[in-house]
Amino acid sequence: MVKFSKELEAQLIPEWKDYFVNYWQLKKNVKKIKLSRKPKQSSQVYHNSGQYCSSVVDSFFDSARSLVSSISSKLHSTSSSSLEDNEVVESNSIEDEVEHEFHDSELSQLFSEEEEVKKFFERLDEELEKVDNFYKARETEFQQRGEALIKQLDILLDLKQVFNQRSRKNFTSPYSSVHGGRLSRSDSISTRNWDCSENMCETNETSDVSSQTDEVIAALEKNGLNFIGAATRAKSKKGKPKMALRIDIPATNPTRTISAVTSMLWEDLVNTSSKDTPMELISRKKIQCAEKMIRGAFVELYKGLGLLKTYSSLNMVAFTKILKKFDKVANQQASCNYLKTVKRSNFISSDKVVKLMDEVESLFIKHFAEDDRKKAMKYLRPQQQKDSHMITFLVGLFTGCFVTLFAIYAILAHLSGLFSRGYRDDPGYMETVYPIFSTFALLGLHLFMYGCNLLMWKATRINYTFIFEFNPKTALKYRDAFLVCTSLMTAVVGALVLHLILRSKGFPPQQIDAIPGILLLVFFALLMCPINVFYRPTRYCFLKVIRNIVLSPLYKVVMVDFFMADQLTSQIPLLRHMETTACYFLANSLGSYPYDVCKKGKLYKELAYVISFAPYYWRAMQCARRWFDESDVKQLANLGKYVSAMIAAGARLTYAQQQEPTVFFTILVVATSVIATIYQLYWDFVQDWGFFDHSSRNPWLRDDLVLKNKSVYYISIVINLVLRVAWVESVMRLNKVGNVEAKFLDFSLASLEVIRRGHWNFYRLENEHLNNVGKFRAVKTVPLPFRETDFDD
Incomplete structure (x- = not known):
C-alpha cells in the first residue's frame, strides 16, 4: 500500500505546491509528540524500581536497628539510642530525595508533551489558514474570469445574430428571444455554418432585416456597448461616455502581423466615412477568430476549476490523515472536533466552484458542441495516453x-x-x-x-x-x-x-x-x-x-x-x-x-x-x-x-x-x-x-x-x-x-x-x-x- 505522503506528492499541483498542507512538517510534529511520551514511560519503570530500592533500604535499616539494639544491651544504652536516631533520620532523608526527584521528572515530561501538542495545533491552524486564503484568492480569480467570459459569449452571440440576420433576405425575427435588452443563449455556435470568406453580407437587405439589425444593435447599446466611428462620436449625448466595441485578435501569423501594424490606420480611414454602417467595421473572419478564442478560454477555465477542486479534496484528505495520526500517538480523540472546523472553512464549505463548473460545462455543450456532451468532454476533459x-x-x-x-x-x-x-x-x-x-x-x-x-x-x-x-x-x-x-x-x-x-x-x-x-x-x-x-x-x-x-x-x-x-x-x-x-x-x-x-x-x-x-x-x-x-x-x-x-x-x-x-x-x-x-x-x-x-x-x-x-x-x-x-x-x-x-x-x-x-x-x-x-x-x-x-x- 502506497503511503499517503507519496500519493500526495504525486498528485499535488506543482504550481501550487507551496500552498498545499505541509503534510511532511506536520508528521514531524507528531513524531516529536511520540518521542516526548517515551521518556515518561521509562521514568515510570525507573520510579517503580526506585520504590523497590527504597523498600530494600528500609529492610536493611530495620535489621541494622535490631542488631544495634541487641548490642546496645551489652553496652551502654545512651550511645545505642543516639546511633539509632541518626540512622533513622538519614534513611528518611534519602527516601524523600528520591521521591522528589522522580516527581519532578514526571512533571517535566508532562509539560514537554503538552508543549509539543500545543506546537502541533498552532502549526495546524497556520496550515489551515494558508490553504483557506489561497483557495479564496483562486476562487475569486476564477469567478471574475468566468463572469468576463460569459459576458464575452453574450457579445459573440449578439454579433453572430446580427450577421445571420443580414445574410438572410426572408428571415422571421429571431429577436423574440431577447430578454432585458440582450439575446438569450438559445442559438448554438457552430463554426461549420460559417464560410471563411472575407466578403461582407449582401448590401441589398430588406427593410425588415435592417430594422432587426438596428434592434440588435440597440440591445447591445442598452447593455453599455456601442459601435462608434470617428464620424458618429460627436453625435453622442453630452455628459455620457460611450463604450466602443473592438475585436482584438492576436497577431499569430504573418497575415495578422501585417494587418496589426496597419489596423489602426485602416479603421480610422473607414470610420471617417459616414455611409458605413456600424456592423461593417467588424469582419466575419474576426468573429470566427473571436469564437475560437472564447472556446479556448472556456476550456482553460474549466481546467482551472478542476484543479481547484482537486486542491480542495487533497487538502481535506491531508488534514484527515494527519489528525488520525495525532489521535493514535497522543491517545486523544481530537480529530472529530478539529475536522468540524476544517469542514466549516471556505475551501470545503463553498460550492461556488462546483456551480461554476456546471455552468461552464452546460454553456460549452450548448454553444460549442451542438448539444453533444461526449464531443464537449473531449475538449474539456482530454484523456492522456497511458504508458504502454x-x-x-x-x-x-x-x-x-x-x-x-x-x-x-x-x-x-x-x-x-x-x-x-x-x-x-x-x-x-x-x-x-x-x-x-x-x-x-x-x-x-x-x-x-x-x-x-x-x-x-x-x-x-x-x-x-x-x-x-x-x-x-x-x-x-x-x-x-x-x-x-x-x-x-x-x-x-x-x-x-x-x-x-x-x-x-x-x-x-x-x-x-x-x-x-x-x-x-x-x-x-x-x-x-x-x-x-x-x-x-x-x-x-x-x-x-x-x-x-x-x-x-x-x-x-x-x-x-x-x-x-x-x-x-x-x-x-x-x-x-x-x-x-x-x-x-x-x-x-x-x-x-x-x-x-x-x-x-x-x-x-x-x-x-x-x-x-x-x-x-x-x-x-x-x-x-x-x-x-x-x-x-x-x-x-x-x-x-x-x-x-x-x-x-x-x-x-x-x-x-x-x-x-x-x-x-x-x-x-x-x-x-x-x-x-x-x-x-x-x-x-x-x-x-x-x-x-x-x-x-x-x-x-x-x-x-x-x-x-x-x-x-x-x-x-x-x-x-x-x-x-x-x-x-x-x-x-x-x-x-x-x-x-x-x-x-x-x-x-x-x-x-x-x-x-x-x-x-x-x-x-x-x-x-x-x-x-x-x-x-x-x-x-x-x-x-x-x-x-x-x-x-
Whole structure:
C-alpha cells in the first residue's frame, strides 16, 4: 500500500505546491509528540524500581536497628539510642530525595508533551489558514474570469445574430428571444455554418432585416456597448461616455502581423466615412477568430476549476490523515472536533466552484458542441495516453539491435581497411556516407538528450506540457522519445552495414552511394507523412515550430518556438552536413564534379556563412518580435547576445578557411569569441538558469531549487563553462592532423555541444517552472477578443 505522503506528492499541483498542507512538517510534529511520551514511560519503570530500592533500604535499616539494639544491651544504652536516631533520620532523608526527584521528572515530561501538542495545533491552524486564503484568492480569480467570459459569449452571440440576420433576405425575427435588452443563449455556435470568406453580407437587405439589425444593435447599446466611428462620436449625448466595441485578435501569423501594424490606420480611414454602417467595421473572419478564442478560454477555465477542486479534496484528505495520526500517538480523540472546523472553512464549505463548473460545462455543450456532451468532454476533459509496455519492449529491442549492428559495422570496417591509406585518399566514402551518418547521429543524440530531459522533468514534477503548451493527449513522453531515437539509429546503422557490404562486394560506387540518399529521402517523407502513424501530431507540431522559426519575426513567439530555436543554434554542424549532402547529390545528378563544386566552389563558402548565421539570425529576430510585443528591454539585450555570436562564428569560419592567418586576425578571432562566450555564459547562468543571486539563501544559486543535492548545480555550472569554450579548438587548428581525424574531432565537438544543450535544457525549464510557481500559473490565460474603450464626447 502506497503511503499517503507519496500519493500526495504525486498528485499535488506543482504550481501550487507551496500552498498545499505541509503534510511532511506536520508528521514531524507528531513524531516529536511520540518521542516526548517515551521518556515518561521509562521514568515510570525507573520510579517503580526506585520504590523497590527504597523498600530494600528500609529492610536493611530495620535489621541494622535490631542488631544495634541487641548490642546496645551489652553496652551502654545512651550511645545505642543516639546511633539509632541518626540512622533513622538519614534513611528518611534519602527516601524523600528520591521521591522528589522522580516527581519532578514526571512533571517535566508532562509539560514537554503538552508543549509539543500545543506546537502541533498552532502549526495546524497556520496550515489551515494558508490553504483557506489561497483557495479564496483562486476562487475569486476564477469567478471574475468566468463572469468576463460569459459576458464575452453574450457579445459573440449578439454579433453572430446580427450577421445571420443580414445574410438572410426572408428571415422571421429571431429577436423574440431577447430578454432585458440582450439575446438569450438559445442559438448554438457552430463554426461549420460559417464560410471563411472575407466578403461582407449582401448590401441589398430588406427593410425588415435592417430594422432587426438596428434592434440588435440597440440591445447591445442598452447593455453599455456601442459601435462608434470617428464620424458618429460627436453625435453622442453630452455628459455620457460611450463604450466602443473592438475585436482584438492576436497577431499569430504573418497575415495578422501585417494587418496589426496597419489596423489602426485602416479603421480610422473607414470610420471617417459616414455611409458605413456600424456592423461593417467588424469582419466575419474576426468573429470566427473571436469564437475560437472564447472556446479556448472556456476550456482553460474549466481546467482551472478542476484543479481547484482537486486542491480542495487533497487538502481535506491531508488534514484527515494527519489528525488520525495525532489521535493514535497522543491517545486523544481530537480529530472529530478539529475536522468540524476544517469542514466549516471556505475551501470545503463553498460550492461556488462546483456551480461554476456546471455552468461552464452546460454553456460549452450548448454553444460549442451542438448539444453533444461526449464531443464537449473531449475538449474539456482530454484523456492522456497511458504508458504502454509495448513501447518499453520496442525501446529495448531497438537498443539491442543498434548495439549489435554498430559492433558489426566496426568489425567490418576494420576488416575491410576502411580507414586505411587507400580509403583515405578516396573522398567518395567520406563525402557521401559520413555527412549523412553524422546528421542522423547528431539528430539521434539530440533525441536521446531530449528523452533524458523528459524523464528528469517528470521525475522532478516540472510541468513541461503546460510550459510548452502541448496537448496532454498527444504530448511526447520520454519512452516515446527513446523509441524514436533507437529506431532511427537502428535504421541508420543498418544502412551503413548494408552500404559497406555492397562496397566490399565490388558494386559500382554510383549505385551504392544512393543508399544514404534514399535513407535521407525516406526520413523526410516519413516526417511529412499525412497518415496518422508514427506520432503524426508531434511531427506536425515540429514542422509548425520550424516554420515559425524560419519566418521570424512574422509569427508571434511562444515558449516552444524560441526553445527550439535555441536547439538549432547547437546544431549548426548538422545543418552544414545536410547542406553538403544535398549539394553532393544534386551535383552528382547534374553530371558535375561534386567534390569540387561542394568543397571548393564560391557558392559553398557563401552557403557556409549563411548556414552558420541562420540559427542565430532566427533567434535574434524572435527577440526583436518579443520586444515589439512585450516592450521588454531584456529582449534587446538578448538580441545583442545572438549578434555577438554571429560575429564570432563568422570570424572563426573565415579563420578556418585561411591557410596562413595573420596575427591580427588571430587576435580578432580570439577577442570576438571571448566576448561572445562571456555574454553567453552570463545569460546562461543569470537569465536562463536564474543563478548567481547574491541575496539567495543558497550561495551562488537561487532561493528555490528542484533538486535536493546542491552540489549538482555547482557541477553543472562547471560543465557548461567548460563546454562553452570548445571554440578554442578552431583557433588552435587541431583539425589539420588529417582528413579522418579532423572529421572525427569535428563530430566529437559537435556531440559535446549537443550534450551541453541537453544539459542546459533541464535548468532552463526548471527556472521557467519556478517562475510559473511564483505566479501560481497552472492554466493558460487566454486573451479575450472583445475590448471596451471609453470615448467621451
